[in-house]
Amino acid sequence: MGPPAESSAAPGPRFLTQWFLTQWFLTQWSLAVRAFRFWLTNYGRTWRGSIYSSVASPVLYLGAMGLGLGTLVDQHGTARLGGVSYLAFLAPGLLAATAMQTAMGEATYPVLASVKWLKTYQAAVATPLRPADLLRGHLLFTAMRLLMNCAIFLVVMTAFGAARSLWLLATIPVCLLTGLAFAAPIEAFAITRQKDSSFAMLYRFFLIPLFLFSGTFFPVSQLPGWIRPAAYATPLWHGVELCRSLSLGTPDPGGALVHVTYLAALALAGLLIGQRSYRRRLYV
Amino acid sequence: MQADPGYCLLVPTTEVLIRARNLTKRFGEFTAVDGIGFELHRGEAFGFLGPNGAGKSSTMRMIGCVSPPTSGELSILGMDSVAQGQAIRARLGVVPQEDTLDVELTVRENLLIYGRYFGLPRDLIAERTARLLDFVQLADRAGDQVEPLSGGMKRRLTIARSLINEPEVLLLDEPTTGLDPQARHVVWDRLFRLKQQGVTLVLTTHYMDEAEQLCDRLVVMDAGKIAAAGSPRELIERYSTPEVLELRFHPADHDQAAEKLTSMLATTGLTTTGPADRTEILADRVLLYVPDGDAALAAVRACGVDPLTSLVRRSSLEDVFLRLTGRRLED
Numbered sequence: 001m002g003p004p005a006e007s008s009a010a011p012g013p014r015f016l017t018q019w020f021l022t023q024w025f026l027t028q029w030s031l032a033v034r035a036f037r038f039w040l041t042n043y044g045r046t047w048r049g050s051i052y053s054s055v056a057s058p059v060l061y062l063g064a065m066g067l068g069l070g071t072l073v074d075q076h077g078t079a080r081l082g083g084v085s086y087l088a089f090l091a092p093g094l095l096a097a098t099a100m101q102t103a104m105g106e107a108t109y110p111v112l113a114s115v116k117w118l119k120t121y122q123a124a125v126a127t128p129l130r131p132a133d134l135l136r137g138h139l140l141f142t143a144m145r146l147l148m149n150c151a152i153f154l155v156v157m158t159a160f161g162a163a164r165s166l167w168l169l170a171t172i173p174v175c176l177l178t179g180l181a182f183a184a185p186i187e188a189f190a191i192t193r194q195k196d197s198s199f200a201m202l203y204r205f206f207l208i209p210l211f212l213f214s215g216t217f218f219p220v221s222q223l224p225g226w227i228r229p230a231a232y233a234t235p236l237w238h239g240v241e242l243c244r245s246l247s248l249g250t251p252d253p254g255g256a257l258v259h260v261t262y263l264a265a266l267a268l269a270g271l272l273i274g275q276r277s278y279r280r281r282l283y284v
Numbered sequence: 285m286q287a288d289p290g291y292c293l294l295v296p297t298t299e300v301l302i303r304a305r306n307l308t309k310r311f312g313e314f315t316a317v318d319g320i321g322f323e324l325h326r327g328e329a330f331g332f333l334g335p336n337g338a339g340k341s342s343t344m345r346m347i348g349c350v351s352p353p354t355s356g357e358l359s360i361l362g363m364d365s366v367a368q369g370q371a372i373r374a375r376l377g378v379v380p381q382e383d384t385l386d387v388e389l390t391v392r393e394n395l396l397i398y399g400r401y402f403g404l405p406r407d408l409i410a411e412r413t414a415r416l417l418d419f420v421q422l423a424d425r426a427g428d429q430v431e432p433l434s435g436g437m438k439r440r441l442t443i444a445r446s447l448i449n450e451p452e453v454l455l456l457d458e459p460t461t462g463l464d465p466q467a468r469h470v471v472w473d474r475l476f477r478l479k480q481q482g483v484t485l486v487l488t489t490h491y492m493d494e495a496e497q498l499c500d501r502l503v504v505m506d507a508g509k510i511a512a513a514g515s516p517r518e519l520i521e522r523y524s525t526p527e528v529l530e531l532r533f534h535p536a537d538h539d540q541a542a543e544k545l546t547s548m549l550a551t552t553g554l555t556t557t558g559p560a561d562r563t564e565i566l567a568d569r570v571l572l573y574v575p576d577g578d579a580a581l582a583a584v585r586a587c588g589v590d591p592l593t594s595l596v597r598r599s600s601l602e603d604v605f606l607r608l609t610g611r612r613l614e615d
Binding site for chain 2: 030034035037038041122124127128129130283284
C-alpha cells in the first residue's frame with residue numbers, strides 16, 4: 001500500500017482495535033456480572049442480619065476501645081499518636097481492619113461451600129460461565145460488601161464524632177482496594193481447599209495478628225525495631241496508613257502511591273493466581 | 285409409563301452431534317478413559333452402561349466441556365470441546381450425578397439463577413420456568429425452598445434447570461441413582477417425552493433396565509474402555525442366548541450342584557436341548573445360557589440335579605455385561 005492510503009487508513013485499525021478491546025472487556029466481565037447476580041440473589045435472604053452486624057461491630061469497638069480505653073490513653077498524652085485523640089487515631093485503623101475482615105469472611109467459607117458443600121460452582125461451570133468468571137463475579141460481590149460495610153462504618157464513625165476531614169470520603173476506595181488485596185489472594189487459596197480447617201488457621205495465625213499488630217490499635221513505631229519490617233510488609237498496615245492519613249486530613253501523596261501500588265499488586269496477583277486455581281479445581 | 289419400544293427407532297437421524305476418537309483421560313497414573321471412540325446422532329438416546337469406576341462420568345464431564353481430555357479428539361455440535369467449550373456449553377443441558385441445586389434458594393430462584401448464567405432475559409426465564417415446572421410436575425412448589433424437597437423432586441428440578449436454555453443435547457449422569465422405583469419411573473417418563481420432542485439424550489447408568497428403557501444405542505464400558513456397542517437388542521443377540529435358566533440351590537448344596545452342572549455340560553453338553561451356550565456361576569445362583577430354557581430345565585432335572593427354585597427368563601443387558609466382563613453390573 002502507498003503512503004497516501006496509509007495515512008487515511010491509520011485511524012481505522014486503531015479505532016477497530018479500541019472497539020475490539022472494549023467489546024472483549026465487556027464480554028469478559030458481562031459473564032462475571034451473571035455470577036455476581038447469583039451472589040446478590042443469595043444475599044437477598046440474609047442482608048438484614050448482615051446489616052445489623054455491620055452496624056453493631058463498629059459501635060462496640062469504637063465504644064469500648066475508642067471511648068472507654070481512649071479516655072485512659074488520652075490522659076497520658078497523645079503525642080505518639082500524632083497529637084490526636086485515641087478515638088480519632090483508632091477509628092481509621094478499625095475501618096481498614098473492617099475491610100480486611102469483610103474480605104476474609106467472603107473469601108473463605110462461601111468459596112468452599114460453593115465448590116465443596118453445595119457444589120453451586122460445579123453447576124455454574126456447566127453453563128457458558130468459566131471458572132474465571134466465577135472468581136470475578138464473587139470478587140464483584142465482595143467489592144459490593146466492602147463498599148457497604150465501609151459506608152456503614154463511616155456513618156457510625158461520624159456519629160461517634162471521629163470524622164475530622166472531608167478527606168474521609170476518600171477512604172471508601174481505599175477500603176475497597178485493601179479488601180480486594182485480601183480477598184483475591186485468599187480466594188485463590190480457598191478454592192484449593194478440601195476442608196475448612198485451614199480457614200481456622202488463617203484466622204488464628206494471620207487475621208488476628210494482623211488485626212492486632214498492623215497499626216490498628218497503636219502505632220507500629222511502638223513495636224520493637226526488629227519486628228517492624230514484618231508489620232510494614234502486611235497489607236493491612238498499608239490500608240491502615242492510607243485510611244489514617246486521609247481520615248486525619250493529612251494525606252501524603254508519596255506514601256499513598258507506595259501503599260496503593262502495593263495493595264493493587266496484591267489484588268492483581270490474587271486475581272491472576274485465583275483464575276488459575278479456580279480453573280484447576282473446577283476443570284478436572 | 286412403559287417405553288414403547290417401536291418408537292425408539294423412529295427419531296434418530298444420521299447427523300453426527302458428538303464424535304470422539306481415541307479419547308483418553310488420565311488422572312496422574314490412573315487412566316479413567318482409555319482411548320474410546322463413538323459417534324452420537326441427533327435425536328437419539330445414547331447410553332454409557334457400566335459399573336462404577338468404568339469411566340462413564342469422566343467421559344460425560346469431557347462431553348460437558350468441564351474436563352479437558354488428556355489426548356484424543358472430541359467434537360461436539362461440530363466444535364472442538366476444548367477450544368470452543370463455552371459456545372458448546374451454551375447449547376448443552378447437564379444433569380450431574382450429584383444434585384448441585386442451591387438448596388437455600390427457592391425452586392423458582394434456582395431456575396432464575398441458571399437462566400441468567402445463560403444470559404437469558406428475565407421475561408423469557410419466567411416464561412420457561414412456568415412451562416418447565418409444569419413439565420416436571422413441580423409447579424405447586426415454585427415458591428418453596430429446595431432443601432426439604434424429596435430426592436425425586438430435586439432430581440426433577442435439576443432436569444428442569446438443565447432445560448432452561450432449551451439445549452440440543454441433554455447430558456444425564458446416572459439420572460435415577462438413589463431414587464425409589466416410583467420416582468425413577470416419573471423421571472424416565474419425563475426423559476422419554478423430551479426425546480419425543482427431539483432432544484438428544486446422552487446418559488450414563490449402571491442400571492440395565494434404565495439402559496433398556498431409554499437408550500436407542502449404547503456402549504458398554506468397563507475399565508475405561510468400550511467393551512461393546514449397539515442397540516440393546518443387538519447387544520443381547522450378539523452376546524447372549526435368547527433365554528436364561530436361573531437355578532438356585534440350597535446354600536449347602538450350591539457349590540456341589542454348580543460343579544455337577546459344569547461337568548455335566550462339559551461331558552454331555554445337555555444333549556437333549558442342544559449344548560448350553562455357557563454357564564455363569566454366581567454366589568447365589570447358577571445361570572445357564574440356552575436357546576430354550578424349559579427344555580434345559582427338564583434336561584437338568586433328568587440328570588438328577590434338583591434346584592430349589594428355577595426361573596426361565598429372556599436375556600437382558602445384565603447378561604451381556606456379565607458375558608463381556610465376567611462381572612455383574614451392580615456389584
